[in-house]
Amino acid sequence: MASIRIPTPLRAYTGGASNIDVSGGTVGEALMNLVEAHPDLRVHLFNDDELRSFVNIFIDDEDIRFMQGLDTEIAASDSLRIIPSIAGGGIIAWRLPEWK
Amino acid sequence: MTVRLGKLLRGRIFEQMEDTYPNEGGGFLLGELEGNSTVIRDIIQVDNVFEEEEQYHRYAMTPQDWMRLEDEADDRGLILVGYYHSHPDSPAVPSEYDREHALPNFLYIITSVEMGQANDMRVWKLRADRSVFDREELEVLEID
Structure with missing residues (x-):
């Protein structure tokens, strides 16, 4: 499973965990699985089904x-x-x- | 919740905000949680990367700045507890633009700079439902 590093302010919604392992073949699937497991994250990452404009997802440095x-x-x-x-x-x- | 900030660090923020006037300036807050308080241990100045002609009322950092400072906080055993920025000739209260770009569980220190003079510092925190900022108590310590 790929891992996702959670920014410090949002770790309150992952039980304090800074890295979460998620399944999924694409970034979108991985994020959906992340917010399904940690539903309070959703409103801070997504506006409806769109990533909020100030939320960036990096794979390594990309x-x-x-x-x-x-x-x-x-x-x-x-x-x-x-x-x-x-x-x-x-x-x-x-x-x-x-x-x- | 109380936010504790040493007088010297507050002075450094004021100085930076006056230096960047009439544009906005800012940076990150590194700190620790102590009981019901957040203690700011260090501030890290970060350049404003917003379009130059808009910097008088806008401030932005790059995602790379966040990565670098979050890693630095981890390495130093500190927490990235918030960020600070100035509002030149504008009150030290969050704007709608601030709210749209904010995260909960993160401190927003805003300094009002009026006619080049930093004169008011307030601390804010976004509610978990993203509806509004609440003002937090700021205690300025004599010793950093």
């Missing part, structure tokens, strides 16, 4: 977006890693004059 996405085939020896994209931004201040 981003699956530059491969075949969720259809990328995987082998039992593969190590997958879920990596959140960190992003943020302020509210334009003149829209909130009351904040002072």
